Amino acid sequence: MEDTVRLEITLSVEQVAFGGQGLGRLPDGKVCFFPGVIPGERVQVRIRRQRASYAEADLVKILEASTDRVKPPCPVYGRCGGCQYQHVKYSRQLLIKRDQVADTLRRLGGLVDPPVEDTVPSPLEYDYRNRITVHAKAGRIGFFEPRSRKIVGVAQCPIASGPVNALLAALRTSRPQDGEYPLREPGEFRGFRQVNEAVAACLLDVVEDMASPGGELLVDAYCGAGFFAKRLREMFRLTVGIEWSVDAVRAARQGLRDGEVYLLGDVKQHLVPAMAAAPGEGTTLLLDPPTEGLDPEILACILERRPARIIYISCNPATLARDLKRLSGAYSVRRVKPVDMFPQTAEIEVAALLEKLP
Numbered sequence: 326m327e328d329t330v331r332l333e334i335t336l337s338v339e340q341v342a343f344g345g346q347g348l349g350r351l352p353d354g355k356v357c358f359f360p361g362v363i364p365g366e367r368v369q370v371r372i373r374r375q376r377a378s379y380a381e382a383d384l385v386k387i388l389e390a391s392t393d394r395v396k397p398p399c400p401v402y403g404r405c406g407g408c409q410y411q412h413v414k415y416s417r418q419l420l421i422k423r424d425q426v427a428d429t430l431r432r433l434g435g436l437v438d439p440p441v442e443d444t445v446p447s448p449l450e451y452d453y454r455n456r457i458t459v460h461a462k463a464g465r466i467g468f469f470e471p472r473s474r475k476i477v478g479v480a481q482c483p484i485a486s487g488p489v490n491a492l493l494a495a496l497r498t499s500r501p502q503d504g505e506y507p508l509r510e511p512g513e514f515r516g517f518r519q520v521n522e523a524v525a526a527c528l529l530d531v532v533e534d535m536a537s538p539g540g541e542l543l544v545d546a547y548c549g550a551g552f553f554a555k556r557l558r559e560m561f562r563l564t565v566g567i568e569w570s571v572d573a574v575r576a577a578r579q580g581l582r583d584g585e586v587y588l589l590g591d592v593k594q595h596l597v598p599a600m601a602a603a604p605g606e607g608t609t610l611l612l613d614p615p616t617e618g619l620d621p622e623i624l625a626c627i628l629e630r631r632p633a634r635i636i637y638i639s640c641n642p643a644t645l646a647r648d649l650k651r652l653s654g655a656y657s658v659r660r661v662k663p664v665d666m667f668p669q670t671a672e673i674e675v676a677a678l679l680e681k682l683p
């Protein structure tokens with residue numbers, strides 16, 4: 326076992342999988358995952374762990390570097406678990422994410438040729454996050470190391486915005502107690518807010534395009550403070566948002582227009598009555614669930630009511646793929662648009678448009 330643990334191997338990087346780990350093959354064909362690489366590179370890795378069907382390794386040396394390799398600006402890059410792609414030229418990050426979405430939809434979604442479009446870039450490659458959460462322990466303030474609860478101290482976080490870094494600097498001088506500290510740019514609403522506002526504006530354009538030309542009824546499930554509903558409400562006779570956060574619904578109910586309603590509570594409880602407000606043919610259902618995706622009860626309700634269109638916003642390609650597969654007997658996937666809400670990190674946001682099969 327000791328020999329296996331120390332084993333160093335040279336291999337080629339076939340792809341970078343969702344999560345940011347490079348994928349290569351050991352001499353026996355077993356898949357091996359390791360961080361910090363770019364497809365096409367030749368690297369030396371040290372095996373850290375052997376599992377039944379795959380191995381995990383640490384990167385030792387880059388033997389043949391990609392022309393898309395760049396110098397990461399952050400002094401703790403690689404030791405901090407927050408970013409996975411600072412070593413990759415931004416235009417290549419967008420391609421990697423697009424390929425990951427297509428690959429996930431093929432493998433887990435059963436789509437033979439998923440209609441995945443180019444990734445919408447973030448106008449800001451750094452300085453974009455309007456909130457971060459840092460941890461304090463024994464005087465050290467920062468983020469967790471990869472796969473660990475050990476804290477890497479950070480003075481400044483290059484993906485966080487200036488105002489958020491100012492809050493971090495203030496926190497550091499206040500000698501905080503051990504604990505977790507959310508740092509957010511000032512703003513009135515404390516509930517869910519898109520992390521990268523410039524990209525959120527691009528996402529609104531994508532969703533508006535997908536919802537066009539509108540219709541009778543828009544049901545915006547998991548609507549937060551009405552981020553999408555308020556943009557789309559003029560396109561529909563009736564807009565119904567569903568959200569269980571009291572603060573978010575209170576914010577959504579400000580500035581209501583005719584035909585705009587927000588229901589407070591679980592989507593499971595409100596989806597059936599909300600969709601009953603118009604026939605399925607005139608209905609667009611917008612879904613923006615948390616990372617776990619859709620509950621089977623929600624999927625059953627969709628398959629029963631059969632709205633004409635579904636716009637599914639997802640922050641997790643794996644659960645998106647699973648849910649699209651469950652809807653595949655009744656819907657076809659028309660468009661899939663990755664949107665780079667989180668540059669330098671492995672996270673991916675996707676908008677998918679589904680249309681009911683005849």
Ligand SMILES: C[S@@+](CC[C@H](N)C(=O)[O-])C[C@H]1O[C@@H](n2cnc3c(N)ncnc32)[C@H](O)[C@@H]1O
Nearest residue numbers: 517547548549552568569570590591592613614
């Ligand atoms: C990913 S956020 C999207 C928010 C909103 N669409 C936006 O863009 O600002 C998911 C939202 O769903 C809400 N939520 C999660 N599970 C829910 C459920 N079962 N019923 C109602 N709301 C839920 C959360 O409170 C959160 O506001």
